[in-house]
Amino acid sequence: MSNQPxxxxxxxxxxxxxxxxxxxxxCGSCGSTFLGERSVCSKCGARxxxxxxxxxxxxxxxxxxxxxxSFPGIExxxxxxIVDLDDGTAIKGNLINVEPDPENIAFDMPVExxxxxxxxxxxxxxxxxxxxxxxxxx
Numbered sequence: 111m112s113n114q115p116x117x118x119x120x121x122x123x124x125x126x127x128x129x130x131x132x133x134x135x136x137c138g139s140c141g142s143t144f145l146g147e148r149s150v151c152s153k154c155g156a157r158x159x160x161x162x163x164x165x166x167x168x169x170x171x172x173x174x175x176x177x178x179x180s181f182p183g184i185e186x187x188x189x190x191x192i193v194d195l196d197d198g199t200a201i202k203g204n205l206i207n208v209e210p211d212p213e214n215i216a217f218d219m220p221v222e223x224x225x226x227x228x229x230x231x232x233x234x235x236x237x238x239x240x241x242x243x244x245x246x247x248x
Contacts, residue, residue: 115240118228121146122242130225131167132242134199135160143199167223168247169195176210184229193221193244207245220247 117124124130136143139156143163150157174191189205205221208214221244228241 115227115238116233118231118239118241119146122225122240124240130240130242132165132201132223134163134165136163143197145199145201165199165201165223166196169193169221169223169244171205171215171217171219171221171244172200173217174205174215176212189215191221191244195223204243205245206243221245222247 114124117130121133122130123133132145133147134143134145135148137151137154137156138159138161140151140154142151142153143165144152145165147162148160151159170193172192172194174189176187177190178187180186180188187210189208189210190202191205192200192202194200203223205215206224206226224243224245225240226243228239231239233239
């Protein structure tokens with residue numbers, strides 16, 4: 111068993127030194143940025159023009175849904191959200207540290223990316239996973 115958590119998704123990077131971060135791909139042709147690895151730009155179709163970039167840790171809430179039914183072992187309700195990061199990249203994740211009530215959630219509210227335990231999930235060797243979430247920015 112390792113003391114260092116494992117990334118829950120391949121685009122979550124956990125360096126030996128420094129803080130975790132999300133890695134995206136930026137198109138050298140049109141400048142669009144996307145979450146995760148790809149070899150073709152989804153906007154302009156350019157091939158082999160993508161390069162890895164560190165995504166910003168802040169943005170604004172674009173859309174959300176309060177989820178009341180889920181798979182066994184997943185606590186409900188929770189807030190599934192789409193966030194436009196400060197560089198324009200749109201990513202999906204869960205909004206935490208806010209009550210799942212529309213009265214407490216506002217479109218365009220500033221949020222930040224935070225990294226935390228992936229809901230207690232562990233691999234076969236007992237290693238924990240690290241995931242990313244959004245929370246309201248102070």
